[in-house]
Amino acid sequence: MPERPEIDLVDDDAGVRRALSYALRAAGYVVRAYGAAEDFLAEEPDLTPGVLITDVRMPGVSGIELLRRLRRMGRPWKAIVISGHGDIPMAVEAMREGASEFIEKPFEPDELLRRLDAIVEAAPAPPPARPGLLVRLTPREREVLERVASGQTTKAVALELGISPRTVEVHRAGLMRKTGARNLSELVRMAMAAGL
Secondary structure, three states: OOOOOOEEEEOOOHHHHHHHHHHHHHOOOOEEEEOOHHHHHHHHHHOOOOEEEEEOOOOOOOHHHHHHHHHHOOOOOEEEEEEOOOOHHHHHHHHHOOEEEEEEOOOOHHHHHHHHHHHHHOOOOOOOOOOOOOOOOOHHHHHHHHHHHOOOOHHHHHHHHOOOHHHHHHHHHHHHHHHOOOOHHHHHHHHHHOOO
């Protein structure tokens, strides 16, 4: 396993910062915690990029805007975005701004550690498109995947395709099964790598 990177945690909720810092340190990570994106950005030029864990909704600079600024600065941070108010469009936007993972609160610390370990072990290059990924999909599954990957909500996809939201969810479950995606973040990453 590669050497564990330092973790920079940005969340305006002091209780979340304490709990996650404790879990990460117990797992052997070095953690620096910040109550605001601006505090992190003030120190960022002196830091070696590792893994950033950031909440989405914070006063001032949001987690998405933080990722956007790091990307514009050309800083190669791996990122996990966490949110208590997550939805598909927000997850897609986070992925487009460079997030490796999007996790909805509440979550178990073990879930964060599992995804963090996967990021640490992963090669730095984005995952290649799986050969034949799109070929194995039905036309309807492909339509659903294209819309989900573009950030549309289940209701918006259903309305646009003239089907029920439940049918969209069934197609999305089929997509997860066929692609082997373990979560929505992985499914969106695969779709983006396949050129959708």
